[in-house]
Amino acid sequence: MSDVLTVESAGGLLTGLLPAYGSVRAVTRFAEGSVTGAYRVDFAAAGTAPVVVKVHGRDDLVSAVREARALRFLTRHGIDVSPRVLAFSRCAELLGDRPCVVSSLRPGRTLTTVDDELTPAQRHDVYRQVGEVLRRLHAVPAPGYGYLAAGDPGHADGAVRTALPDNRAHMARVFDRELRRFRANGADPALVNALAGHVADRAEAFAACPRPAYCHGDVHEPNLLVEPAGDDRCSLTGLIDPLNMHAGDPLTDFVRLDAFSLQGDPTKIAGLLSGYGAHEAATHPGAWPVAWRPRLHLYRIALAVELHNWFTISGQRDELPALDRQLRELVGAGERRG
Incomplete structure (x- = not known):
């Protein structure tokens, strides 16, 4: 624009x-x-x-x-x-x-612009605060799984459009939509079929989400504002751009954050999980809880397909080969785990 x-x-x-x-x-x-x-x-x-x-x-x-x-x-x-x-x-x-x-206007600079200046202790500190904020947000009960209603003055803020009662039905709807778009965008039919079968075989994992929660939908470092301080502290001062806010599994926020910003960094993950109160944070710092991993795997697939569709329609085709490789690797990794 x-x-x-x-x-x-x-x-x-x-x-x-x-x-x-x-x-x-x-x-x-x-x-x-x-x-x-x-x-x-x-x-x-x-x-x-x-x-x-x-x-x-x-x-x-x-x-x-x-x-x-x-x-x-x-x-x-x-x-x-x-x-x-x-x-x-x-x-x-x-x-x-x-x-x-x-x-x-929230104070501070984006975490993207200051990350290289931070010490490991400051990274841990700011991600601890991100975890605390997400814990508060995810604790707000939602009426069902789905995207927020918009455009209808009769809907209250936080109303969910065509809400579904369980996560398995919601994710079936999400994958059906995104895989149809993926196929229509010219994806390899064999890959589309492999993804559909892979997710269907593991769909029971979605039921491990106990209830729907409100998710920010785009938590990553360009949308986090911070102010570094002394004594190994770094204050989280802003969480912006909730355009993709929805009601769903809280783990979808973690998958997006990991894909765009954490990228497996154990210090950042340890801080995030500490602030979130994940029970394994103290015993296995920097590692995702074992109970989360089957759903994290499926949500990584959903995000990669969503991004592939977005880059296709926005003309950013240079991004597609890496996503194709990632999707094939995700299917292969899941098959090796059985």
Whole structure:
């Protein structure tokens, strides 16, 4: 998306949405953390806190509504490192009729940008805090398995669209959808069939999830804000971009985080599991609990197929060979384990 927010357009927009904030002094686009346009807006009045304006595409009203509702839900349930929604526009004329979400600015820098500066103790500390936040979020009971409702004013924040009562039925729905897309996108039919059979043979593992929980859906280092400090501390100051929030197995948040950021790092995993309160964290630091591993394996397959579909439709075909190899390895690893 080309830049659509300028000092002039932000001033006109926020005069209507946040009149008490006064005139706009500066607009800066964030370099990462979102595939849509996210901007920091600073105001001329001293003491007026900056805000974030996230601009969605003209046809992405549902996504904008979903994100605003997810942020409000997180705030209501005490996830205090999440931004607060300050204003919302369904169709802002000054943004070319695009919807936008205006939220508070969380302090800190993305964990991606500071990770190389951290000591092992600081990495452990910040991931311990990530685990604590996820534990609080995952403790919120959900009414069923599925994606959050959006676009219908009759739905409350946190409502689940076409909720299913058990995880096995939910994941059957997820795999059916993603594998159909995978096949339609020109995937090797033999690989599609192997994946479908592999998952079907192990589907009983999904039942080990005791109940649905609210999951952030995109926890990884570009969406984590931190402030390093002395004494081997590093404060988690923000968890942003809950656009993919859903109700499901909490382990899906861990799989996405591992794939994009942890990548098996034992220090980060140990900190995460310590904060989460996983019972094996003290006896086997840096290793995933044994009871989780059958589901983790299946969720890694689901994520790889989802990413393959996304990279295909977005034209990022250079990413596909590595995902093909990963999927074949996941099937092979699962077969060797029996």
